[in-house]
Amino acid sequence: MSDAPSVGIVTVNYNSASFIGAFLDSLGRVDYPNARLIVVDAASRDGSSDEIARRRPDAHLLRCDENVGIARGNNLGAACCREQGLDYVLFVNNDTTHEPDFLRTLVEAVDERTMAVPRILYAQDRRLISTHAGDFDWDLGLFRHTYHGKPDGPATRQRRELQTASFCCILLPARAFEAAGPLDERFFMYYEETDFLRRALARGYRLLYVPEAVVYHRESASSGGGWMTPFKQYYATRNRLYLVRKHARSRVRFAGFTLYFWATRVPYLLRYALSGQRAMLKATLLGMFHYYRGRMGRTLEVSDF
The missing domain is CATH 3.90.550.60 (Spore Coat Polysaccharide Biosynthesis Protein SpsA; Chain A)
Structure with missing residues (x-):
């Protein structure tokens, strides 16, 4: 031994x-x-x-x-x-x-x-x-x-x-x-x-x-695809909101983060919409929507995009 x-x-x-x-x-x-x-x-x-x-x-x-x-x-x-x-x-x-x-x-x-x-x-x-x-x-x-x-x-x-x-x-x-x-x-x-x-x-x-x-x-081999896919985008979007809320030191700080988050998401949403990246648009919107609805854990699969 x-x-x-x-x-x-x-x-x-x-x-x-x-x-x-x-x-x-x-x-x-x-x-x-x-x-x-x-x-x-x-x-x-x-x-x-x-x-x-x-x-x-x-x-x-x-x-x-x-x-x-x-x-x-x-x-x-x-x-x-x-x-x-x-x-x-x-x-x-x-x-x-x-x-x-x-x-x-x-x-x-x-x-x-x-x-x-x-x-x-x-x-x-x-x-x-x-x-x-x-x-x-x-x-x-x-x-x-x-x-x-x-x-x-x-x-x-x-x-x-x-x-x-x-x-x-x-x-x-x-x-x-x-x-x-x-x-x-x-x-x-x-x-x-x-x-x-x-x-x-x-x-x-x-x-x-x-x-x-x-x-x-061999990065991303286990989750498939490249650096960011719709599947990853969905969970990253939803979970980022959940993480910061969970550890926010005050409601004021979380409100400030929320304003920053939405202000920085809007350009991405417009770009996805104008460039025809429908799957990425869907993933980002669903990530935000499911966070606010409290839908956590395993909710979507790669095939959903």
């Missing part, structure tokens, strides 16, 4: 047949001695869950009857880690590959009150940073990216503390879920990590960028 802290590697799987093999191969080369793979399959229909079971019979595979989304999927995985008494939870997208020492480097950088994210590079162009991490402007509801899209170099290889990060790859103390609570499943996907990290930081945890740990990300 290794004395190294135990880590549950949690990944949510959904129709990943085209890239799951590379992910599993990469994990097989990771040199950390005390890690367990926990896969939450969100009702995949492409045989990828069977491929995982065949290639990694040691993995704890949770098969769901429906697409539970990222928030609930990660909650299920984290709960499994805690039931097994593991020290840390590593959330990681299965459209990633990894340097063999990435997990060891992350574990060595943290303690019981520290969360950590690695330096994530684009798999398609390893000269560019894919890490979505930085600060969050709660008055405007804007993610202030520190690294994303920038060339990799000395400026991206310095440790620093952050306010928020995506859960593409993040190491968390298992006890953080006792302090901050689970991920809010009303988000379904997008912004649930910003909400969770806000709560964890408020309870004395810190978030650290650890550039010595390196991961490669």
Whole structure:
């Protein structure tokens, strides 16, 4: 039995047949001695869950009857880690590959009150940073990216503390879920990590960028399409409103954000209408409408656009 802290590697799987093999191969080369793979399959229909079971019979595979989304999927995985008494939870997208020492480097950088994210590079162009991490402007509801899209170099290889990060790859103390609570499943996907990290930081945890740990990300492979699709636009629009309202320090501040939000959405709506981008127009309007109607969680699918 290794004395190294135990880590549950949690990944949510959904129709990943085209890239799951590379992910599993990469994990097989990771040199950390005390890690367990926990896969939450969100009702995949492409045989990828069977491929995982065949290639990694040691993995704890949770098969769901429906697409539970990222928030609930990660909650299920984290709960499994805690039931097994593991020290840390590593959330990681299965459209990633990894340097063999990435997990060891992350574990060595943290303690019981520290969360950590690695330096994530684009798999398609390893000269560019894919890490979505930085600060969050709660008055405007804007993610202030520190690294994303920038060339990799000395400026991206310095440790620093952050306010928020995506859960593409993040190491968390298992006890953080006792302090901050689970991920809010009303988000379904997008912004649930910003909400969770806000709560964890408020309870004395810190978030650290650890550039010595390196991961490669095939961005958007798991959700389909490019940077922004109607499906993503819908959830991003709805959830941004919900996130800022949830953490607004006062009604006046939220009213100010609402005015800013509408003022900046109108040009987009006009552009979508005039350029014939009906799906993006529909996604944006429905995102706003469903927020105001309280329709949260899993509400629309890719096929709805």
